[in-house]
Amino acid sequence: xxxxxxxxxxxxxxxxxxxxxxxxxxxxxxxxxxxxNITVVDSYLEFERLKSIIVPVIFGVIVLLGLLGNxxxxxxxxxxxxMRNTTNILILSLAVADLxxxxxxxxxxxxxxxxxxxxxxxxxxxxxxxxxxxxxYASVYTLVLMSLDRxxxxxxxxxxxxxxxxxxxWLAIAVTWTVIFLGHIPLLVEYDIHHYQHLDQxxxxxxxxxxxxxxxxxxxxxxxxxxxxxxxxxSAVCLMYGLMLKRxxxxxxxxxxxxxxxxxxxxxxxxxxxxxVIMFALCWLPIQIIFVIQRFGNYPTSMEFFGxxxxxxxxxxxxxxxxxxxxxxxxxxxxxxxxxxxxxxTPSSRRMDYERTNIRYSEKESKSxxxxxxxxxx
Numbered sequence: 099x100x101x102x103x104x105x106x107x108x109x110x111x112x113x114x115x116x117x118x119x120x121x122x123x124x125x126x127x128x129x130x131x132x133x134x135n136i137t138v139v140d141s142y143l144e145f146e147r148l149k150s151i152i153v154p155v156i157f158g159v160i161v162l163l164g165l166l167g168n169x170x171x172x173x174x175x176x177x178x179x180x181m182r183n184t185t186n187i188l189i190l191s192l193a194v195a196d197l198x199x200x201x202x203x204x205x206x207x208x209x210x211x212x213x214x215x216x217x218x219x220x221x222x223x224x225x226x227x228x229x230x231x232x233x234x235y236a237s238v239y240t241l242v243l244m245s246l247d248r249x250x251x252x253x254x255x256x257x258x259x260x261x262x263x264x265x266x267x268w269l270a271i272a273v274t275w276t277v278i279f280l281g282h283i284p285l286l287v288e289y290d291i292h293h294y295q296h297l298d299q300x301x302x303x304x305x306x307x308x309x310x311x312x313x314x315x316x317x318x319x320x321x322x323x324x325x326x327x328x329x330x331x332x333s334a335v336c337l338m339y340g341l342m343l344k345r346x347x348x349x350x351x352x353x354x355x356x357x358x359x360x361x362x363x364x365x366x367x368x369x370x371x372x373x374x375v376i377m378f379a380l381c382w383l384p385i386q387i388i389f390v391i392q393r394f395g396n397y398p399t400s401m402e403f404f405g406x407x408x409x410x411x412x413x414x415x416x417x418x419x420x421x422x423x424x425x426x427x428x429x430x431x432x433x434x435x436x437x438x439x440x441x442x443x444t445p446s447s448r449r450m451d452y453e454r455t456n457i458r459y460s461e462k463e464s465k466s467x468x469x470x471x472x473x474x475x476x
Contacts, residue, residue, distance in 0.1 A: 145401050149408060150212040156412050157208035160419050164200035167422030168193040174435040181435060184247050184267045185367060189425070191271045192240045192374075196418040199233040202226055204415050211408070215302045216291055223304035227289040228282055231323070235278045237418075238331045241375050243270055248368050249338040253345045320393045328379075328386050335375050342368060370428040374421055381417035384410035 171193040175181045206226045210216065216223060247267070250258035288308040294301055309316035388410055391397045425432040 141401065145405070153211040153408060153412065154208040157204050157211075157415065160412075160415050161200055161204050164196060164204070164419030167419055168197040168200065170436060170439065171422050171425065171432075172197070174432070174439055177439075178435055181431065182264065184262050184264065185244065185371070187264060187267045188240055188244045188247060188271070189421075191275075192237060192244070192421065195233045195236040195240060196421060198229060199237070199415075199418045202229040203233065204418075207411070207415070210303060214296075214299060216304045218304075220291055223291055224286045224289045227304060227306070228285045231282050231285060231327075232278050235282075235327055236275055238327055238378065239274050239278070240271070241371075241378060242331045242334055243267075243274065244371050245335040245338045245375065248371050249342055252342045252368060317393045320389045324386050324390055328382060332375070332379055339368075339372060339375075366429070370424065373428060374424055377420055377424065378417055381420075382414050385414045 172190060175186050175190045175193075203226065206218065206222070209218075218226075247262060250262055285306070288306045289304060290307045291302050292305050292307055292310065294303075306316070306319070309319065384406075388397070388407055397403065426436055427433075
């Protein structure tokens with residue numbers, strides 16, 4: 099098959115095929131007798147050279163920051179019993195998803211950007227692409243669970259006392275991950291190594307080969323990814339935060355009174371979760387828009403558009419390394435725990451004022467003011 103025909107069928111989805119050529123004009127140049135526009139070829143080769151250097155460097159920084167940051171979050175939550183509450187357990191799940199994404203996606207994508215072939219074999223092709231979508235869905239639906247936890251804590255603080263506990267949180271996480279793992283098993287069959295020619299070179303890349311001959315299937319897949327992996331979960335999050343905002347403005351929880359400190363504590367934790375959700379939405383928005391344009395519109399094949407595609411890819415991956423920094427800036431508890439772990443700072447004699455997310459009553463907490471603060475604190 100001619101190189102230009104193959105390239106028209108090559109999947110150009112950013113996550114799947116970052117090495118796809120963006121220039122049909124370059125491919126067509128080898129098929130005509132008079133190819134006077136050699137500047138186009140030179141420009142593209144220079145673009146590929148810069149891409150193979152700059153993108154792996156950016157991805158290397160993402161891997162380094164994401165690996166250290168998410169490992170730190172995991173170690174702090176697992177090792178410090180005071181950090182084990184419903185919100186932080188969900189943050190642990192999100193950190194695991196980000197860490198898996200960092201380890202199983204970013205390095206291999208960097209290799210695809212820098213090399214004209216996929217050198218890791220068919221099995222790794224299937225596993226890497228499978229885990230990419232598993233981690234992406236796990237991240238966004240963990241954010242939904244975090245928002246649901248905040249919604250229950252703020253709007254139904256008293257009635258949710260028996261629901262918002264560690265066991266139910268772990269159960270919700272287990273169910274979410276299990277459904278996502280099982281739901282993406284078909285990807286292990288659909289993905290494989292694809293061979294094609296470009297500028298008289300034999301090249302390979304890892305892609306969904308089922309989509310190459312079935313455009314309708316590709317539209318269904320990416321339409322579903324956009325709907326169920328972005329629009330629907332984020333819409334649910336927005337709805338819950340809208341109801342929370344209404345409750346926080348009144349500052350009253352049904353079934354009991356709140357101290358000003360407990361209200362501030364709720365707002366601090368809720369603000370942190372909101373910012374984490376916003377960062378996810380902003381980082382993944384460009385790549386989702388590109389997916390939609392590629393599948394349902396007439397996307398350009400210029401170097402400029404491909405450069406935008408690469409930048410959007412980097413931005414989406416960058417989301418996996420920013421959350422630990424958000425925790426450090428927005429949560430005093432995480433900041434203290436990070437300092438304790440990294441700098442071996444001896445905690446002061448007074449007990450850390452942890453912002454608890456579980457609502458518990460204790461017989462030892464007999465004073466009414468202390469009971470009120472503990473019961474409503476988040």
